[in-house]
Amino acid sequence: xxxxxxxxxxxxxxxxxxxxxxxxxxxxxxxxxxxxxxxxxxxxxxxxxxxxxxxxxxxxxxxxxxxxxxxxxxxxxxxxxxxxxxxxxxxxxxxxxxxxxxxxxxxxxxxxxxxxxx
Amino acid sequence: xxxxxxxxxxxxxxxxxxxxxxxxxxxxxxxxxxxxxxxxxxxxxxxxxxxxxxxxxxxxxxxxxxxxxxxxxxxxxxxxxxxxxxxxxxxxxxxxxxxxxxxxxxxxxxxxxxxxxxxxxxxxxxxxxxxxxxxxxxxxxxxxxxxxxxxxxxxxxxxxxxxxxxxxxxxxxxxxxxxxxxxxxxxxxxxxxxxxxxxxxxxxxxxxxxxxxxxxxxxxxxxxxxxxxxxxxxxxxxxxxxxxxxxxxxxxxxxxxxxxxxxxxxxxxxxxxxxxxxxxxxxxxxxxxxxxxxxxxxxxxxxxxxxxxxxxxxxxxxxxxxxx
Numbered sequence: 550x551x552x553x554x555x556x557x558x559x560x561x562x563x564x565x566x567x568x569x570x571x572x573x574x575x576x577x578x579x580x581x582x583x584x585x586x587x588x589x590x591x592x593x594x595x596x597x598x599x600x601x602x603x604x605x606x607x608x609x610x611x612x613x614x615x616x617x618x619x620x621x622x623x624x625x626x627x628x629x630x631x632x633x634x635x636x637x638x639x640x641x642x643x644x645x646x647x648x649x650x651x652x653x654x655x656x657x658x659x660x661x662x663x664x665x666x667x
Numbered sequence: 668x669x670x671x672x673x674x675x676x677x678x679x680x681x682x683x684x685x686x687x688x689x690x691x692x693x694x695x696x697x698x699x700x701x702x703x704x705x706x707x708x709x710x711x712x713x714x715x716x717x718x719x720x721x722x723x724x725x726x727x728x729x730x731x732x733x734x735x736x737x738x739x740x741x742x743x744x745x746x747x748x749x750x751x752x753x754x755x756x757x758x759x760x761x762x763x764x765x766x767x768x769x770x771x772x773x774x775x776x777x778x779x780x781x782x783x784x785x786x787x788x789x790x791x792x793x794x795x796x797x798x799x800x801x802x803x804x805x806x807x808x809x810x811x812x813x814x815x816x817x818x819x820x821x822x823x824x825x826x827x828x829x830x831x832x833x834x835x836x837x838x839x840x841x842x843x844x845x846x847x848x849x850x851x852x853x854x855x856x857x858x859x860x861x862x863x864x865x866x867x868x869x870x871x872x873x874x875x876x877x878x879x880x881x882x883x884x885x886x887x888x889x890x891x892x893x894x895x896x897x898x899x900x901x902x903x904x905x906x907x908x909x910x911x912x913x914x915x916x917x918x919x920x921x922x923x924x925x926x927x928x929x930x931x932x933x934x935x936x937x938x939x940x941x942x943x944x945x946x947x948x949x950x951x952x953x954x955x956x957x958x959x960x961x962x963x964x965x966x967x968x969x970x971x972x973x974x975x976x977x978x979x980x981x982x983x984x985x986x987x988x989x990x991x
Contacts, residue, residue, distance in 0.1 A: 562861030664730035
């Protein structure tokens with residue numbers, strides 16, 4: 550089978566053409582860089598996205614601390630992941646890059662701060 | 668009156684890059700004025716990824732991208748940072764008046780860089796008919812309410828315009844548990860990045876209507892619904908194409924315009940079609956020694972491009988000062 554995809558790895562947005570049989574991608578074309586090929590394979594087999602959101606702070610100078618997963622998670626898990634993020638409360642000061650939740654939802658990724666809380 | 672070699676207005680990506688490069692090029696007396704209580708500008712509310720790919724060769728969120736520059740600025744003592752400092756007056760002799768908690772300051776700059784960014788076009792500027800109930804926000808304001816203030820402005824949203832901020836907010840509202848009923852774009856294509864159409868709209872099966880516009884916003888106290896219609900090539904309504912969408916919120920994402928009222932006050936020539944300074948070179952203006960960089964010079968698609976042109980602006984200001 551052949552499918553057209555738009556690569557989301559960078560702002561260029563290459564239009565990719567992907568051939569696959571079963572779960573195996575046989576050919577990717579249209580990508581201007583190697584990231585496009587990796588993206589196409591993942592997008593066919595198991596689409597992945599980095600989740601970015603913000604956690605409610607209590608007793609800190611920021612009301613909301615922006616966070617993200619340090620690596621992409623399966624697209625199908627974004628909704629569960631957001632429910633977990635919405636339930637969180639941050640009460641300790643953190644630095645950008647610091648882990649907020651290790652092995653977040655057993656997904657093998659960490660939820661990290663993307664801003665200093667002070 | 669205090670005199671400073673270089674005054675920079677705006678502590679977002681443009682102002683920070685200009686300050687760091689001017690310092691690198693030898694300017695040793697720099698005052699950076701920022702109206703907010705934090706450096707970083709609009710990047711602080713742009714919590715999504717997509718920043719830094721060209722400048723840092725990494726994929727960063729807005730706060731992470733800003734944080735890199737904030738860190739560098741804080742480690743450069745020759746750059747004096749004045750937060751909560753709002754410039755209210757500017758003359759052609761580069762005399763700035765700014766208010767800061769408890770006092771008003773006047774300073775004369777030998778060279779001035781304006782890095783005041785841009786602002787969102789409003790409903791009134793694109794003439795959307797209907798009533799004026801609560802629930803109509805610019806996309807960037809909704810972004811600030813959700814990401815900075817922790818407030819969700821609505822539960823059922825229609826987005827007008829498919830610029831990047833509107834697309835990013837479509838995804839943000841969905842992730843926060845709201846419904847996004849539709850994105851309505853009057854043009855044939857989106858002005859937003861293709862990747863945002865994919866990861867913000869298609870990922871969540873949000874209907875995206877090209878060649879459509881809002882014919883009417885309904886609601887007395889709060890938005891209740893919108894009437895949408897198809898348009899022809901001249902953007903006129905096509906007969907019998909009207910349909911309604913129930914919603915409590917309308918986000919307007921119809922473009923950005925450079926923020927240049929201060930330099931206009933100082934007599935700098937402005938092109939009123941684009942609100943950019945009239946000049947024969949990027950970052951320059953009609954008044955020697957007054958420079959403009961980043962989104963206040965022209966609206967860029969990417970923060971990385973703002974950084975690159977603002978570094979150039981920092982160099983231009985350093986050269987101007989060295990020749991005086």
